[in-house]
Amino acid sequence: MTLHEWIFSGLGAVGILAAVRLVTARNVVHAALFLVVSLAMVAGVYLLLAAEFVAWVQVLIYVGAIVVLLLFGLMLTRAPIGREALDNQQRGISAVVAVGVLAGLSVLLWDTFRVSEIDLATSRTAEVGANLFESFVLPFEVVSFLLLAALIGAIVLARKEEAS
């Protein structure tokens, strides 16, 4: 194992542990904080894969915005604390499905990509931006329209009905 792979293993282990605690936590706020740890480790993985711009977008959007949004959601809805209140009766079968998916994917991926290696060339933000605005202009505009539609939709949905 190279140094990169050791660091990756550390980041990945912390991220997976935090994700496991996220889906087993008995307190919803703790779950949100474990989500922060997990997303930050994913950002570290991006940095390690030399995708710098994506890593900082991950920190800004996910850790900065989406988690705050989720915490607001938790704050506005009263959630009871405890395993029975947060989990349903399908824990066993869900665990079987999840482990089955993981085992199947791992076998397939190991079999296919055992010897493949990533050549860690840096991706400069300027090149990523030039790519984005040369070849993906239309999808970019569509995403901006989607965000506008989501904004209006969220306001319409969450607004209190006025007595007419």
Added chain:
Amino acid sequence: MIRLVFPLIFSAALFSIGIYGVLARRNGVLVLMSIELMLNAVNVNLVAFNQYLRATLDPGSLAGELFAGQIFTLFVIAVAAAEVGIGLAIVILIYRNRETINVDEVNLLKW
């Protein structure tokens, strides 16, 4: 130099944990968090394959798509932000009408 299986197995593990969360959680906000985990797993895959395949691409003819994987990741992040906004608006609306956000008690369309 890093072997491609490391990010792929990491992403597969995150995805499986997200599946468990979606299936086993009752609270609507926790289900949304598990969906975020699954989206992140897909993003890790996109970035890893972009970095893996970039060395093999011909920069002359494919100059516009050299970073397609990373740009798709940015799009997925933007769509995830929109999805969380709408999802939380729906959760808050359900909470206001039904006094609960447990997804198994919201069964109006179930028979």
